[in-house]
Amino acid sequence: MIKNLVQVESVVKTFGGLKALNDCSLEIKEKSITGIIGPNGSGKSTLFNVITGNLKPDSGKITYNGSEITNKESHELFHQGILRTFQIAHEFTNMTVIENLMVVPGNQKGESLLYALMNKKKIDKDDENHKRKGNRSSSIS
Ligand SMILES: Nc1ncnc2c1ncn2[C@@H]1O[C@H](COP(=O)(O)OP(=O)(O)OP(=O)(O)O)[C@@H](O)[C@H]1O
Ligand SMILES: [Mg+2]
Numbered sequence: 001m002i003k004n005l006v007q008v009e010s011v012v013k014t015f016g017g018l019k020a021l022n023d024c025s026l027e028i029k030e031k032s033i034t035g036i037i038g039p040n041g042s043g044k045s046t047l048f049n050v051i052t053g054n055l056k057p058d059s060g061k062i063t064y065n066g067s068e069i070t071n072k073e074s075h076e077l078f079h080q081g082i083l084r085t086f087q088i089a090h091e092f093t094n095m096t097v098i099e100n101l102m103v104v105p106g107n108q109k110g111e112s113l114l115y116a117l118m119n120k121k122k123i124d125k126d127d128e129n130h131k132r133k134g135n136r137s138s139s140i141s
Pocket of ligand 2: 046086
């Protein structure tokens with residue numbers, strides 16, 4: 001049976017007097033590619049922002065893979081595999097391609113300010129990520 005990966009139940013999000021999401025409910029099936037269409041200003045980006053933790057809903061419930069994620073922060077959701085991208089995405093232009101790819105994996109020790117300050121010379125996860133990305137690109141080519 002195909003299960004629901006994301007479930008949005010009766011979500012409301014207002015900006016002052018404007019109701020951007022009014023009792024919004026939907027389901028996204030596992031392994032599906034799902035798009036949302038609607039006129040300008042109909043609330044698509046607001047919905048994505050609420051699901052991905054960039055905005056807090058006024059009410060309603062959001063479930064991902066069976067666990068409730070309503071009001072979780074975006075950095076917590078990232079580690080569960082949920083993140084949003086922006087319409088104009090671009091790389092860090094002062095870094096090489098491999099350096100850009102090495103930024104992506106989560107839980108890197110260098111993300112801790114204290115660790116980074118105390119281990120300036122060696123952030124050992126970098127080597128691991130470098131190898132991983134290298135292997136991945138060579139298997140694609
Ligand atoms: N941060 C905000 N503060 C106030 N109003 C907002 C905010 N974000 C969105 N809105 C309003 O909420 C409504 C829904 O906007 P939203 O950006 O979600 O629509 P959209 O469907 O993504 O539109 P588009 O197709 O133009 O991207 C609009 O009326 C918009 O002006
Ligand atoms: Mg939008």
